[in-house]
Amino acid sequence: MPCVGDWLNSPLSIVQGIFAQNVSNSDWERKVTEYFKEKLKENNATNWVPSLNDVPVHYLKPNSLVKFRCMVQDMFDPEFYMGVYETVDSNTNARVLHFGKYRDVAECGPQQEIDLNSSQTVTLERQTFYCVPVPGESAWVKEISFLIEPVFSYTITYISASQARVSPSTSYTPSRHKRSYEEDEDMDLHPSKQKEQHMGKSSCSGGDIHGCVEPKRLETEASAGHHVISPNCSPPLDLNFPLPGEKGPACLVKVYENWESFKVNDVLEVFGVLSVDPVLSIVNSEERDSSTLDPMECMDTAEEQRVHSPPASLVPRIHVILAQKLQHINPLLPACLNEEESKTCEFVSNFMSELSPVRAELLGFLTHALLGDSLAAEYLILHLISTVYARRDVLPLGKFTVNLSGCPRSSAFAEHLYRLIQQLVPASYHLRMSIESMNHSRFIPRKDYTANRLLSGLLQLASNTSLVIDETQLEQGQLDTAGVHNVTALGNLITWQKVEYDFSYHRMEFPCNINVLITSEGRSLLPSDCQVHLQPQIIPPNMEEYMSSLLTAVLPSVLNKFRIYLSLLRLLDYSISDEVTKAVEEDFVEMRKNNPESITADDLHKMLLVARFLSLSAGQTTLSRERWLRAKQLEALRKARLQQQKCVNGNEL
Secondary structure, three states: OOOOHHHHHOOOHHHHHHHHHOOOOOOHHHHHHHHHHHHHHHHHHHOOOOEOOOHHHHHHOOOOOEEEEEEEEEEEEEEEEEEEEEEEEEEOOOEEEEEEEOOEOOOOOOOOOOOOOOOOOEEEEEEEEEOOOOOOEHHHHHHHHHHHOOOOOOOOOOHHHHOOOOOOEOOOOOOOOOOOOOOOOOHHHHHHHHHHHHHHHHHHHHOOOOOOOOOOOOOOEEEOOOOOOOEEEEEEEOOOOOOOOOOOOOOEEEOOHHHOOOOOOOEEEEEEEEEOOOOHHHHHHHHOOOOOOOOOOOOOOHHHHHHHHHOOOOOEEEEEEEEEOOOOOOOOOOOOOOOOHHHOHHHHHHHHHHHHHHHHHHHHHHHHOOOOOOOHHHHHHHHHOOOOOOEOOOOOOOOOOEEEEEOOOOOOOHHHHHHHHHHHOOOOEEEEEEEHHHHHOOOOEEOOOOEEEOOOOOOOOOOOOEEEEEEEOOOOOOOOOHHHHHHHHHHHHHHHHHEOOOOOOOOEEEEEEEEEEEOOOOOOOOOOOOEEEEOOOOOOOOOHHHHHHHHHHHOOOHHHHHHHHHHHOOOOOOOOOOOHHHHHHHHHHHHHHHHHOOOOOHHHHHHHHHHHHHHHHHOOOOHHHHHHHHHHHHHHHHHHHHHHHHHHHOOOO
């Protein structure tokens, strides 16, 4: 167990020490990053950093080190801040340099004021991301993530708001009078009281907010999900989650280095300083009510101020010290596992040695879930490990959308199947297709120019999310314009693995990597890469009891192996040797010679895709002759079943 020292509880004091020792040069910023990077490597110290995904913000100490697993939902305008500023003691005229990095509030001692005209002032730039918890993150991911972290004892400290003193913000945005001030929930509930206390207690001479003293902290015990109504009776703050019913904190994540490498929809794990300073809400409230602001200076609208400066109790700030993109969010796997590491990692090699029995157990489990249909279970495994591994021009390579037709409608089979899949994959969403949902839901994210933010949509999902589309409840009706656009968006997602975001005057393509499974009675209205018609071997009298008993019968340790299996195989590299390539070509020519109309280039592509995932499902990173023959066999069985069903029903399936 690592010692929980100042670097965890008071990271800014560590930064202050490094800054003081290197004040004459800019090397201190690099040394800060290196210091925390080394600390987090010691004895799995990352597990000892409190996570905003698990701990409510009001239980966390302000200005402590925290982590957050999140998706970038939006990018705000860059903002300038005082990287270094100088204060002057009004009694002794002594001058002291301070750092403004990792802070929202410029802090200085009693009788000190900031010299805004100092030649020592250094203005720097930082990027703000609006981040939300990973959409559709499974409950088991949250539970396991919480279990592997230690239980902290959090002390709630209440400091009277009347003791709060005002310090200026360290930041502003270019070309806009942008406010980066927070509005604490307690002050929202008692705005007049807080303002009176501030006016009576402020020690800034002449009411000048640039005369600053040490700010005090206030922690509230408000629920993170509580909607705050501002004094002017504006509507509750919309946290802009892509999926309905999502919970967890949204955060303003302020990045100082290499923010160009992050983009919208990236999944990140950030380590940084938690900022929930209530002092800013006093200044924010006063500035919004002030009639002395030059209208030409204040270009942002009231709605934009409200969205970009939400209450810190609802949307805390994280000043990032370290950040990394996540390849996956499965807590049972190492966080970063590239191709080279996967070859030498002891964890991977140990698991790969027992891959065969895990696959056999998973196949049996899914066969029971699919009512005894082992062929459909084979294809479901291939679907669940599929991923877009490359793009050739506009074509996404590796996508494998499966249409599972023949699903019984009356027993809510599709609903129960999704619940089982939800227990296997780290992130998923069940989209129930109906005329009402198509016409009234927002699938495509849209730019709101009034609030200067990106309004989220159902299709703003993180990579490798499993999207299960249920057509079994679809009935006859009329799609309106919005419904047609939504169906088109689903088709583009499936075919091209991209979503066109709506920026009013134009549309911008955002590539994605979403696993789509479509459950339907007949052939789906949507495109797919592979249609598998379900042939139930058993019809349970009570579908809910049957599906629940399947999960109950699986040991937690076995279930975890299924989860590791599905996540790990997506990360493996794959290749085809020249020898096998030549054999496949000769086989294709022979098949065409025997029956030219029975197989096309598209059929060959599909067989190669099935062979790829079939090989990976067995832990093989190269295609063998055996796997190629097995892929041909599976495709022949699948096509024969579709042809049989077509003959029975007399229509195309």
